[in-house]
Every structure is written in C-alpha cells, then in structure tokens.
Amino acid sequence: MLNSIEQALELVGCFQDAALDNSRWPDALSRLSGAFQGDLGVLTVGSIQPMTLITNLMTGTIVPPPNLEELIDRLSPTDLRLQYGMSHPGKAFACRQVLDEKAWTASPFYREILEPNGVPYSIVCMDVVDRHYVFSTGTLRGDRDGSFTNEEVRQFESLTPHLIRAVRTQIRLGQQQSVTDDLRATLNALVAAVILVDATGKVWFANHAAESILAQGDGLGVSQGRLRGGTPGDSGKIEAMVAETVMAARASRLPGGDALTLDRPSGKAPLNLLCVPMRADRLEVFPLRPSAMLFVSDPEAERPIPEALIARMYGLTPAEARLCGDLLRGMDLAGHAERHGITANTARTHLKSIFAKTGTGRQAELLRLILAGPMGQAVLDGLELHA
Template sequence: MTAPLILCVEDEPSLRDDITFELQEAGYIVAAAEDAREALAFLESSRPDLILCDILMPGMDGRGFISHLRKARSDLDDVPFVFLTALSSRQHVIDGRIAGADDYLTKPIDYDLLRATVESRLNRIQQLRAMPGDRSGLTALDRLAIGVVLLNANGGVVHANPLARCLSDEVGIALSGGVTASGKDGRKLSALVAALISDERVAPAGLRLDNGCHLMVLGMSLPARAHHDDAVAMLILSSGDSQPPLDNAILGQLFDLTPMEAQVACLLAEGLRRNQIADRLAISGTTVAFHLRNIFAKTGVQRQAELVALVLSVPLARSVT
C-alpha cells in the first residue's frame, strides 16, 4: 500500500525542512513547496492526500491559495487542508475555517500534535470515502454562516461544517466520534442528542450553554435513512459573539444591488463609518452617500441600523480571498 502523500506549503526553509523530516519519519511521502505558485504547479500533475499550508506567505497567501483551490479545483474538495500559522486569535481561526480549512495548527509547531492531526484527518477522509452514496452535497453546508453538525443513529458525527468546528473548539465541545462536553453543558448536550436520535423523533428543541460565549444550540430530528452512517439528526450552532464575513454576491442577488452597492452595504454592516468606507473603496464621501440612497431604496429600509440588521441576517459566509 502506497504511503499517503502530504503537500507542505511553507516559505520558511528551516521549518519546511523540519516538517518534511518529521512526516517522513512517520511514514508519509512529503512534497515541499516554498509558496503558492510552486504548490499550484505541483498540483497540476499530482494529487496529495492532505495539504499543510502557511497563511502568511509572499505573493498569494494561504487564504488566497485555498480560495483559489475551492473555486478552480473542485476535484480537490475532499483533500483535507490544514493551516500552519502564528496567528492564533479567535477571529483568525474563524476566518481560516470559513475559508475552507479543515484544521488549524499554530506555530511553533508541536510535532506530536502535527502527526496526530495528519493521521486523524487522513483517517476521517478515508472513512467518508468508504461510505456508500453521493455525499458531495455536504460541501454546501460549509458555506453557511451558522454551525451545522449532522448526527447518525448512534449519535456519531457524520459531518460538521467549518463554523461548527470552530464554535465547538471555542467552548470545549468535542466533535470526535460523538458530541461531548464536560460538566453541566455536557449533560445538556448528551440529553439533547439522546432525544434527537431516539425512535420517537422529538420536536425541534434548543438550549443555551452556560459557557460565557452565548452559544445557542438548536436540535432537530431528520427522516431516518437506510444506511447506519446517514444523518438522522442535526444540531445548529450559533454565537452572538462573532459574525462571519458576508457574501457580497449573494447580497447583490437578493436585493438587486450593484457590486459597489453590495460592497458598501457589507462594509457598513462590518462597522465601518461612511468616511472609512470611502477610504477603503477609494471613492468620495458623496459617492458613498449616493450608493446608500440607492441601497435604502432597493432594500426598503429607512434607517442605517435597519440596513445593518438586514445585511447581517443573510445566512451565507464567503470564502476569504
């Protein structure tokens, strides 16, 4: 059996060499690239089993690289993608998850954790590929601006989209195998999951976890399927502490906005003032006011606060570019 092929994209030579050595010692085949350009050239002729990629690189950075792959190389959608970065803030993790990353390792690299993460991701994708039926539709869940976890009849996690994994990590919920947490929150979750996967198929139920992060969980049963690994229940996770980036294109389609109007509306919803929007888009304040008048007319709202609330209600995240 051929060893899995790992593509490591890292611009720092010594770290790239160390990662290559550690993974080769663990029995993997490693292809190393110093930047996204070199990685893309490699991908023209080879298909890796997993991609490790630094975020901060010269030229196309890691987010640009994964965004390009998600748009131009749908044949690689099932290849696990793990970010390597020194940026470990909550928002950076959220941005990385929304961009399409499956996991996130911070520098300095813990090589035991690196090997464990690689092994876990490869095992998971092997399990998914072994399941019968077409599971490509699950990728649509990865663009939602809410966390979604699908559960099978045993309470095991069939699929969790990037935002669900990020929110779960933040509050100490484990999604490995089943959905587990410690203390009072763990007991609440266990009871909810048990009810959802029971033969009675209870009505949708919700709970708020007492973790200081305002995490709300809505659970609902789904129609039973023939295969034991098919989803029979769904958990929806949302947090008032974060709002994923907005999708300009979807917003434009919903309200018939021009691309510039959609950008102005999104920047306003992200908290920028009118003069800051003008600076960001390199237009005058008068032009910003002109676009806002058009936006108000098309959306039917009268006040800026109403517009912000409307924009934030759009339930789709975008790929970070």
C-alpha cells in the first residue's frame, strides 16, 4: 500500500513523465505495481469496434507466455473485468469484490490467462478515449499476497484520475504524431519545395525538395536556424514577408499571403517564394509552432510530367503520351522529334491521333484540356505521381 503522500506524488510524477515519453511507461507500471505488492503491472489498449488489441504492455516479476497477445485478443470477449469496467469507466475495482466469484473463475479469460500465470488477483481501472479506444491498467498478483483489500482499492482509486489522464494524453499524442508523420511523408513526396517557418522565420521543417535548394545556398539558405537570402537585403525581405503575412492573417482571421523573388549569385533565374499563413483562426497562447508555409520554385528546374497517367486518362499510347509531355514542357514538334529520334511526319501522325482521342483540334486546345483536367494540378504542382 501507499505509505505516504510523497510516495503518491512520486507515482503521479511517473504517470506524467510517461504521458509525454512512451518509453517511461514500463517504469511507471513497475512502480505502480510495486506500491501495491503486485507481481505484474499492466497497460492494455484496444479498439472498441471491432474489439481488437492494439497494445499490451506488462512489467514485473512474471514472464508472460509468448502467445499472450494472441490469447488476449481471442479471449477478451470473455473477460468479465472488461464488461464491468466498460460500464463503470474510471472506477478502480478488485475483481473478486465486484464480480461473481463462480462466474469469474470459470471464465476462459481467467482459466487460460490469469490462473496459469499465477496472477489470479487484480486491481483494474478502465476508460474510453474518443469513443474508439478502451484501455485497462492496473496490477496483478498471486496467492502469496492474496486478494486486494478494500483499503488498497481505495488508495488505488485515488491515483486513477492521474493514471487515466496520463493514458489519455499518451493516446492523443500518439494520434497527433501519426498525423504528423503522415504529413511529413506527404510533403517529402512532393517535387515542389515546401518550408514551414514560425513568425520569426525559424525553419521548423523543410521537405526533401526544399532541403536540396537550401543546401545549394544559391539565393536561399539557412543561418542560425532561420531563412536567409543571398544578400542582407533579401534576408530582410524574407523576414518582413513572413512577419507581415502572419500578422495580417491574425488580425483579419482571413487567409493572407505574399510573394517575392530572390536573385541568385550564380546568375540563374531568380527563385520564386510564395508565403501563406497556417491556421490563422487559432489564438496563439504559446506561439512556438510553424506559423507560415513557404513554397519555393526554381524556374530552371525541370518538373516531372506524369506521362503514364496522362496515357491512361486519355487512352494514349506511350509515344503519344511522351509527345503530350514534351508539349507541356514547351517543346515544339521538331524538338520532340529530335529528342526521341523520330521523323517530323511520325510526330505529326502522333499528334493527329492525340487530337482524335481527346476531341481537340489544336495544340493550345489540347494543353488547355490537360491542364484543366485531373492531371492539370499534378503538372502544375510538380507532383511525382507513379503509374
């Protein structure tokens, strides 16, 4: 049992640490179990519909069988603790005090999991998160210390609000991290260069395309964590553009944005920057997060054209799709023929076939059709679409 307020506060601190750092849960569960003379600390998370095990974390002196997760997944519907806990969310309980003794000890969950592993006694609390997840946490012990007393249950229940809050926080942080990882992967798949910055111009994230541009240091780079242009004047323009975009969006609660060009010391065509605010409708109490998104385009960089998808969309042959791709790149028929080693007559034959399949009659009409259709945004944004 808990021997002092200090011990209880120490446990609460462990729960808070675990909420922010998933690797701290084994220590938190071990301390919780030890405080109640338990042999096993347990944290189980599952989905409600369908009832499926997601996480089962155990720590203690007992080594669980290798097929434990399969057993839990299969036998959870027979776990009478789950049925009671779901109808009493947030309540700590000792199984033998609230469940029918005969029904509990006869249940497959008890007979195939708890009893064979020598932990027939348990204190448990359960709760539901976002109506989709249920979690169970507590401690189990064997015959040496016997059933949990009413006082132990009372003390455990005094900790459950903190324990539940920690588990809820961990689950929601995990959901947010999953979304963040997916967003990062999506941004990295773009050929377009994207940079996320805060209101001061500090770089929070740059996708692979942006990292390539920044690494060249030709008109745009990073110094002391902040975006910088090729000259002090351009650096000042970047800072002012970001700050004004963010402030204007905060003031009006409407999407803002600004753009500028950056000269490059190499003499190449200037880089183009488009700056748009992020979540301008949200009050920033602690504005330590990205506040603006910058799209960087290099006019001299060749963007991939999704020729295979254009072929599928309009029923074109590979040769016809290649011609469409070159026309989108600004080539004429002669340039296309020379690039692919075909005659001008063959190129014209391909073009006539494309006109017939797309219902167009001129090159300008064909390009307008492609750019206005489903493939248009992919071409304009430079998305690397795979067939």
